[in-house]
Amino acid sequence: MVMAAPTGIEHQLDRLYPPAPGGLATWLPGGHGDGLSAGTAQALDRRLHHALAEPVRHMVDAGGKRWRPRLLTQIVELLGGDAEQFGVLAAALELAHTGSLVVDDVQDGSPMRRARPAAHEVYGLPVALTAGTCAYFAFDRAIDLCAPDDPALRGRMREALLAALRAAHAGQALDIQGHRREMDHALATGDNGPLLELVLATHRLKSGALVGACCQIAALAAGASPALCRALLDWGTAIGTAYQISDDVADLRGVTDEDGTLTKHPAEDLRNGKVTLPLAHAVTLLPGPTAQALWTTVRDGDATDAAIHTARRTLLTCGATTAAEDDADHLCTTAWQSLEPLLPSTPATTRLRATGHHAAGAGRGA
Numbered sequence: 001m002v003m004a005a006p007t008g009i010e011h012q013l014d015r016l017y018p019p020a021p022g023g024l025a026t027w028l029p030g031g032h033g034d035g036l037s038a039g040t041a042q043a044l045d046r047r048l049h050h051a052l053a054e055p056v057r058h059m060v061d062a063g064g065k066r067w068r069p070r071l072l073t074q075i076v077e078l079l080g081g082d083a084e085q086f087g088v089l090a091a092a093l094e095l096a097h098t099g100s101l102v103v104d105d106v107q108d109g110s111p112m113r114r115a116r117p118a119a120h121e122v123y124g125l126p127v128a129l130t131a132g133t134c135a136y137f138a139f140d141r142a143i144d145l146c147a148p149d150d151p152a153l154r155g156r157m158r159e160a161l162l163a164a165l166r167a168a169h170a171g172q173a174l175d176i177q178g179h180r181r182e183m184d185h186a187l188a189t190g191d192n193g194p195l196l197e198l199v200l201a202t203h204r205l206k207s208g209a210l211v212g213a214c215c216q217i218a219a220l221a222a223g224a225s226p227a228l229c230r231a232l233l234d235w236g237t238a239i240g241t242a243y244q245i246s247d248d249v250a251d252l253r254g255v256t257d258e259d260g261t262l263t264k265h266p267a268e269d270l271r272n273g274k275v276t277l278p279l280a281h282a283v284t285l286l287p288g289p290t291a292q293a294l295w296t297t298v299r300d301g302d303a304t305d306a307a308i309h310t311a312r313r314t315l316l317t318c319g320a321t322t323a324a325e326d327d328a329d330h331l332c333t334t335a336w337q338s339l340e341p342l343l344p345s346t347p348a349t350t351r352l353r354a355t356g357h358h359a360a361g362a363g364r365g366a
Contacts, residue, residue: 008084008087009066009069009087009090009091009094012087012088012090012091013060013091013094013095015088015091015145016088016091016092016095016138016141016142017053017056017057017060017095017135017138018049018053019053019057020049021042021045021046021049022045022049023045024036024041024044024045024048026045026048026049026053026141027045027048027049027052028048051127051130051131052130052131052134053131054123054131055102055119055122055123055127055128055131055132056095056098056099056102056119056131056132056134056135058116058119058122058123059098059101059102059113059114059119060094060095060098062113062114062115062116063114064094064098064114065359066094067355067358067359068090068093068094068097068210068211068214068359069090069091069093069094070090070355070359071211071214071215071218071236071239071352071355071356071359072086072089072090072093072214072215072217072218073086073087073090073218074348074351074352074355075215075218075219075222075232075352076218076221076222077348078222078343078344078346078348078349078352079218079219079222079223079224079228080222080223081218081221081222081223085146085221086146086218086221087146088142088145088146089139089142089143089146089157089217089218089221091138091142092138092139092141092142092143093139093210093213093214093217095135095138095139096135096136096138096139096161096165096210097210098135099131099132099133099134099135099136100132100135100136100168100172100210101113101132102118102119102120102128102129102131102132102135103128103129103132103133103172104172105118105119105120105128106118106120106125106128106129106132107172107176108268108272109272110265110268111265112265119131119132136165139157139158139161140158143157143158146221147221153220153221156220157217157220157221160213160216160217160220160233161213161217163209163213164209164210164212164213165209165210167205167209168205168206168207168209168210170205171201171202171203171204171205171206171207171209172206174198174201174202174205174206175202175206178273178274178275179195179198179199179202179275179280180273180275180299182194182195182198182275183195183275183279183280183283183295183299184295186280186283187283187288187291187292187295190283190284190288192280192281192283192284195275195280195283196277196280196281196327199275199276199277199280200241200245200277200327203241203244203245203277204237204240204241206244207240207241207243207244207247208236208237208238208239208240208241208244209237209240210240211236211237211239211240211243212233212234212235212236212237212240213233213236214236215232215233215235215236215239216229216230216232216233216236218232219232219233225342227342228342228343231335231338231339231342232339234335234338234339235332235335235336235338235339235356236356237335238331238332238334238335238336238360239332239335239356239359239360241328241331242328242329242331242332242360242361243359243360243361245277245324245325245327245328246325246328246360246361248269248276248277248278248324249278249321249324249325251266251267251268251269251270251276252266252267252269252270252278252312252315252316252321253266253316253321254266266312267308267309267311267312270298270303270308270311270312270315271298271301271303271308272301273298273299273300273301276324277324277327278315278320278321278323278324279295279315279320281319281320281323281324282294282314282315282318282320285318285319285320285323286314286318290314294311294314294315297310297311298311325361328360328361329360332356332357332360336353336356340353
């Protein structure tokens with residue numbers, strides 16, 4: 001199932017990140033372009049578009065599931081807000097997510113994303129890092145466009161996004177460090193509880209926080225109560241965390257698009273010696289010596305293709321992926337049980353839950 005993008009999302013993406021140079025106001029806040037001659041302003045616009053827009057549009061134009069914008073617009077509409085007015089926020093959050101993928105691919109050394117070369121493979125590492133981080137700030141311009149006469153609302157939205165970005169960077173820092181020592185300890189003691197908690201916390205920070213902010217900002221845009229804003233933040237965080245768990249599973253199963261084209265190399269996490277939720281579950285699902293041998297094989301990121309294939313099959317057949325999926329489902333179900341009583345009993349609420357349910361499992365692959 002592929003969810004349609006919200007009406008007008010392509011227009012809003014073009015509004016924030018035009019496919020061709022569209023003026024310095026896209027990149028520079030007020031005053032920073034003042035005093036430049038027309039020729040210099042045009043030259044700077046071309047250069048900044050090439051350095052900041054093209055690497056991100058390289059990924060945006062490749063497609064993607066676009067379920068984050070769908071969540072935002074559905075929540076705004078469900079709560080009686082103006083989805084058209086705030087549609088630019090949906091585009092900004094999609095750009096922020098895409099920017100995080102550009103940076104993540106650099107840090108993970110991933111050569112492919114969405115069935116095309118990753119941005120750093122095309123534009124180089126320095127350009128990709130700068131463009132990826134710049135995409136986080138499209139939101140700043142978006143809130144000025146959608147709420148020019150409401151400084152209090154703009155402030156609350158900025159607070160929500162900045163909190164999510166702080167959390168996401170903490171999660172990315174933990175992800176880069178990895179959890180090898182904790183995996184060693186779990187195997188030595190047979191207790192994987194602390195390891196599972198750490199992996200889930202990393203997923204919640206890295207991936208859950210931005211989705212939570214997406215839902216919270218939608219609630220703020222619609223004028224929701226503090227209790228409802230909080231419940232939507234928690235539910236969105238659960239959806240984003242579950243999506244990252246599903247991505248762990250998809251990495252093992254292989255990620256393809258609808259026509260079967262490979263969109264990411266399978267078992268990248270195993271090849272990099274990365275501790276994912278299925279690997280953490282395998283500590284107690286496999287016999288101790290088997291689990292230790294699997295980890296020893298992949299720990300240092302230098303395993304052969306044959307060894308990776310064997311490790312991958314072991315994780316797929318021992319129940320580790322099922323256990324991870326159960327964790328994802330539990331997170332989403334628990335958060336929805338707290339949110340549902342605060343929402344109107346309408347078909348729109350049913351559709352919102354379906355969108356979140358699908359998004360949470362969208363990364364599981366075939």
